[in-house]
Amino acid sequence: MRDRSLVSVCLPLPVPTAFTYGVPEGLRDGLVPGRRVRVPFGARTMDGWCVGFPEPADLPDEPPPKNVPKKGPRKGTAPKKTREMKVIEAVLDDGPLLGPAMLDLSHWIAETYACAWGEALSACVPAGVRSGASAATVLHAKLAIPEDEAREAVAKFAEKQTKRSRMLAILMEHPEGLAVRDLVRAAHCSDSPAKTLARHGLITIEDRPVDSDPFAGALPEPPADVTLSDAQEIALTALYEAVNARRHAGFLLHGVTSSGKTEVYLRTIRAVVESGRQAIVLVPEISLTPQTVARFRGWFERVAVLHSGLTDAERRRQWHRIRAGNADVVIGPRSAVFAPVPALGLIVLDEEHEGSFKQQSAPRYHARDVAIERARRAGAVVMLGTATPSLETWWKTHKGQLRLLRLPSRVGTGKLPKVEIIDMVREGLETKRRDLLSRRLVEVIKRTLRRKQQAILFLNRRGFSTSVYCSRCGGTLKCSRCSVSVTFHRSHGTVLCHPCGVERPMPRQCPDCSTPGLARLGAGTERLEDAVRACFPGVRFARMDSDSMHDRDSYERVLGAFRRGEVDLLLGTQMIAKGLHFPRVTAVGVVSADASLLVPDFRAAERTFQLVAQVAGRAGRSDDPGVVVVQTIQPTHPALLHAAKHDFEAFAAHESAERARFHWPPHSRLVRVVVSAKVDIAARNRAKEVADVLRGCLPPDCHDVLGPARCPIERIRSNFRWHVVLRAADEPVQRAAILRLRRLGARVRGADLTIDVDPADLT
Ligand code: ADP
Ligand code: ZN
DSSP: OOOOSEEEEEOSSSOSOOEEEEOOGGGOTTOOTTOEEEEEETTEEEEEEEEEOOOTTTOOSBOOOSOOOTTOOOTTOOOOOOOOOOBOOEEOSSSOSSOHHHHHHHHHHHHHTTOOHHHHHHHHSOHHHHHTOOOOEEEEEEEOSOHHHHHHHHHHHTTTOHHHHHHHHHHHHOTTOEEHHHHHHHHTSOSHHHHHHHHTTSEEEEEEEOOSOTTTTSOOOOOOOOOOOHHHHHHHHHHHHHHHHTSOEEEEEEEOTTSSHHHHHHHHHHHHHHTTOEEEEEOOGGGOOHHHHHHHHHHOSOEEEOOTTOOHHHHHHHHHHHHTTOOSEEEESGGGGGOOOSSEEEEEEETTTOGGGBOSSSSOOBHHHHHHHHHHHHTOEEEEEESSOOHHHHHHHHTTSSEEEEEOSOSTTOOOOEEEEEEHHHHHHHHSSOOSSOHHHHHHHHHHHHTTOEEEEEOOOOSSBSEEEOTTTOOBOBOTTTOOBOEEETTTTEEEOTTTOOEEEOOSBOTTTOOBSOEEESOOHHHHHHHHHHHSTTOOEEEESTTTOOSHHHHHHHHHHHHTTSOSEEEESGGGTSSOOOTTEEEEEESOTHHHHTSSSTTHHHHHHHHHHHHHTTOOOSSOOOEEEEEESOTTOHHHHHHHTTOHHHHHHHHHHHHHHTTOTTSSEEEEEEEEESSHHHHHHHHHHHHHHHHHHSOGGGEEEEEEEEEEEEEETTEEEEEEEEEESSHHHHHHHHHHHHHHHTTOOSSEEEEEESOSOOO
């Protein structure tokens, strides 16, 4: 037994080491790995994590620096190593926030994603838990009269005061009451009818500790009574067996949209819950909707929803509830992979191909790989589900690391829509015009609207036009800090840089040659709006992109209106491409498949296939499968041809061969190092050093190192960007490179160095 007079502490800093501190006699009790401690660090005090107890003799970690200037050590003034021990100031929290399993997992994350252990540890526990955010309060409304009186009042108000009537009716369905903000949302009105009702004594409104559940307004949707398809039965047999064996197993559930995947998740989770364990369900942020949550609520009583809209206090409450074992199912976006369930039985990752599972700041982990690793360590089952698997996941089924379960057709008699590809080059030659919408697409939508059905138009570009240029000198208008073409946003009369968000008035003349009147090229959703007005006069439409949607409420409002049929045509960016199914939609247009096909990234084809497959999933109903029209200037591109046939496996075979030819994942493992600096040459020189180190430290025939090269986005916020991309033959080579880079990382000066393992893109 170690004597605990010394402790190893990890701090949330980008340094690869733990620091050794002394522990005063009085603080030794209750100090265990996973517990937080407050320590002096230079001139500051910081909260860190106890990760172990070194023997006084071996002192493996560094002593903390004595006095670090705010900007970090300068050359030549690095803190002298000293054996004089600093001591911890306090032991925090009631006990350890992380148990041995999560400590180990966070260590794996640090090693795998080349970040500091302290950073990985902090990612495992939400900030609200660490800061000890205290419970805030919200206004809570509740009926103050008996049910029969309430029913009378609902009827009485139904004529003129419909909002009051609606509110009372909603409160009757919630005997426990409801947060006013949820009541207001559910009743589609402001809070003034609620205040009036309270003044008249029909309801009470009081301050209450926050309801930790932002989806309380959504009524649980009871399980539908379905007869499982043969494919669902087969999948579930395998899943039940794995769950009951209480051993680790990994599955890919590959099923087209509406093939009954969620039904399979729910039943597998039920088996896990019945065995006394818990399940975590990871979904992309955007599909974390009230409908999704309502469906899980219908099946399970104790559901915890982790969501970006939670306050710190709400998050803290949920976290403790989950840790106490009081939630059987946890639903959330990528960070929910760290949910502290006491007996993990299953992790489901829905829409596994989604880019949002990769975190874009340190620690740059991929929730899919963390989920697999956590399940492996816990002896739990992991299930990835999607209609369009990532090539990486698909490859794992070939290598036997994941078992493939197929749901090949839509449930019931539902058919997939017909996909038509329109050659926009030919269209232009034939019409002698450059319309945004082809004749065929206009015809398909007109027919749909005549039949009182709905249509969706998809264009993955925000704004009005994608570039602004001078028709005399040909120069395009770029952001002065980012080297990126700016987008014209007509609604504000401004040009906007998408990477940095800087907005300025549209110039009246070319900044280079002073020719007045700049031209615009390429179409965004704003211009699509014009085309829709011109082609379909009188159509009721709504636009959905990150410029028009300011919060979750506006998103829900538009989708709600569309679902109720108050809107005939929905147009927007990728926001509308995912997750939702609208049975009355029978026409979908992809205005430009080239927007994703022409991106300079090895995943461009994969993304385009996913996009077309996902939008096709929005359309169709049992009696009318609908039509999807895809416009492109590359009508014979394999991604489009296979997508038109709804044939993922053929696409994957083709794409996998292409990737193998060029050594891209899944046939290699990437590490990307981005070096950025205010001075171009400094960034380039540092990048060259990185490339040299990588070339020197790895055996020559099992990797190749690309670069240094300028990043496709050469400059962001006035920083020049260079990158080096390592393609390692396999994981051990990748790990060796990461190890080397981590040591290098600590020493780079004059430039920022970002190590991105398994990067989601190379821009
Ligand atoms: P996915 O997750 O693949 O999109 P869902 O599980 O959400 O599919 O199923 C789509 C719809 O079909 C849901 O309303 C679900 O209740 C229903 N459903 C699922 N399985 C069946 C089945 N075997 N028979 C009839 N309806 C089903
Ligand atoms: Zn910019």
